[in-house]
Amino acid sequence: xxxxxxHPEDHLIYRIGWLRAAVLGANDGIISTxxxxxxxxxxxxxxxxxxxxxxxxxxxxxxxxxxxEYVSVSSQSDTELADLARxxxxxxxxxxxxxxxxxxxxxxRGLEPELAxxxxxxxxxxxxxxxxxxxxxxISEATxxxxxxxxxxxxxxxxxxxxxxxxxxxxxxxxxLVPVVSAASLGFLALLGAVGxxxxxxxxxxxxxxxxxxxxxALATTAVIGRLFGTVV
Numbered sequence: 011x012x013x014x015x016x017h018p019e020d021h022l023i024y025r026i027g028w029l030r031a032a033v034l035g036a037n038d039g040i041i042s043t044x045x046x047x048x049x050x051x052x053x054x055x056x057x058x059x060x061x062x063x064x065x066x067x068x069x070x071x072x073x074x075x076x077x078x079e080y081v082s083v084s085s086q087s088d089t090e091l092a093d094l095a096r097x098x099x100x101x102x103x104x105x106x107x108x109x110x111x112x113x114x115x116x117x118x119r120g121l122e123p124e125l126a127x128x129x130x131x132x133x134x135x136x137x138x139x140x141x142x143x144x145x146x147x148x149i150s151e152a153t154x155x156x157x158x159x160x161x162x163x164x165x166x167x168x169x170x171x172x173x174x175x176x177x178x179x180x181x182x183x184x185x186x187l188v189p190v191v192s193a194a195s196l197g198f199l200a201l202l203g204a205v206g207x208x209x210x211x212x213x214x215x216x217x218x219x220x221x222x223x224x225x226x227x228a229l230a231t232t233a234v235i236g237r238l239f240g241t242v243v
Contacts, residue, residue, distance in 0.1 A: 032163045032164070032166075032167040032206075033167070033202070033206040034075075034164060034167075035075050035079075035163065035164035035165065035166070035167035035168040035171065036167040036168065036170060036171035036202050036206075037171065037199065037202060037206075037221060037225075038071065038075060038168055038171065039068070039071060039072075039075075039167065039168035039169060039170065039171025039172035039173075039174075040171040040172065040174055040175060040195055040198050040199055040202065040225065041195075041199070041224070041225050041228050041229075042067060042071055042172070042228075043064055043067045043068055043071065043171070043172035043175050043176065044174075044175035044191055044192070044195035044225075044228075044229060045228045045229055045231075045232040046063055046064060046067040046232070047060055047063065047064045047067075047175055047176070047178075047179055047187075047191050048188050048191055048192055048229050048232050048233045048236065049232035049233060049235055049236035050063045050064075050236060051187045051188050051191070051236070052188055052232075052233045052234075052235075052236030052237045053236040053237065056184075057179065057184045057187065060179055060187065061176070061179050061180070064172070064175065064176045064179055065176065067172065068168075068169060068172035068173065068176065071168050071172060072165045072166075072168045072169045072172070073165070075161075075164040075165050075168045076161040076162070076164060076165035077161070078164075079157070079160040079161045079163075079164040079165075080157045080158070080160065080161035083156065083157040083160040083161070084157040087156075087157055090147075090149050093143075093147050093149070094139065094143060094147070094149070097139060097142050097143065097146070097147065098139055101138050101139060101142065105134075105138070108134070108138070108142065109127075109130055109131065109134060111142075111146065112130040112133070112134065112141060112142060112145060112146065113126045113127045113130045114126075115145050115146060116129055116130060116145075171198070171202070174194070174195065174198045175191050175194065175195045175198070178190050178191045178194045178195070179191065188233060192229050192233070195225065195229065196222055196225055196226055196229070199221045199222050199225040200218050200221065200222045202221060203217045203218035203219075203220065203221035203222060204217070204218045206221075
């Protein structure tokens with residue numbers, strides 16, 4: 011007799027809710043704070059002023075990321091709830107039509123009409139709203155909007171990311187502040203790209219190059235602007 015052993019499956023899709031916000035937050039924390047530091051330092055500001063600007067950028071950025079994620083993901087959640095309310099009403103008013111609708115979905119996926127109807131009947135008998143939410147609306151537990159989770163993950167990771175270039179301001183000599191912060195920040199971005207790609211099951215090298223390239227572009231742009239304005243002022 012063949013024994014079937016159950017095994018846990020840790021699908022990567024279940025990480026999408028927090029992973030996107032975490033990677034975005036850390037990436038933005040490193041790039042925006044490092045760019046701010048490099049821009050201010052390139053304008054010939056004192057190290058103390060550069061540090062204050064970096065700290066202000068960390069606090070403001072973390073709050074902005076939290077608020078932005080919460081508002082945007084809440085909008086997604088409101089849309090999902092509105093669709094679910096509409097589906098619940100349709101199931102109550104016209105269940106037979108909803109059964110046909112679900113059956114048609116399964117037929118288009120490859121099931122025979124009779125089997126598709128049987129599957130639809132069984133799923134709707136157990137939880138009609140869940141069946142329609144998943145297969146008609148594309149809403150599932152794994153991908154459902156979680157505003158608080160996204161906001162906290164984004165703010166926390168922004169702060170961690172921003173703390174990295176700030177640490178360089180503390181330990182780097184004033185004369186080489188710009189190159190040290192820039193090089194360290196690009197290293198942090200490369201590491202973040204690799205870790206994020208690993209956690210999400212993506213191509214590590216491609217993600218690392220992508221993150222590092224845009225970070226380098228942001229740093230170079232702010233350094234040039236800081237140098238120009240510093241010279242003018």
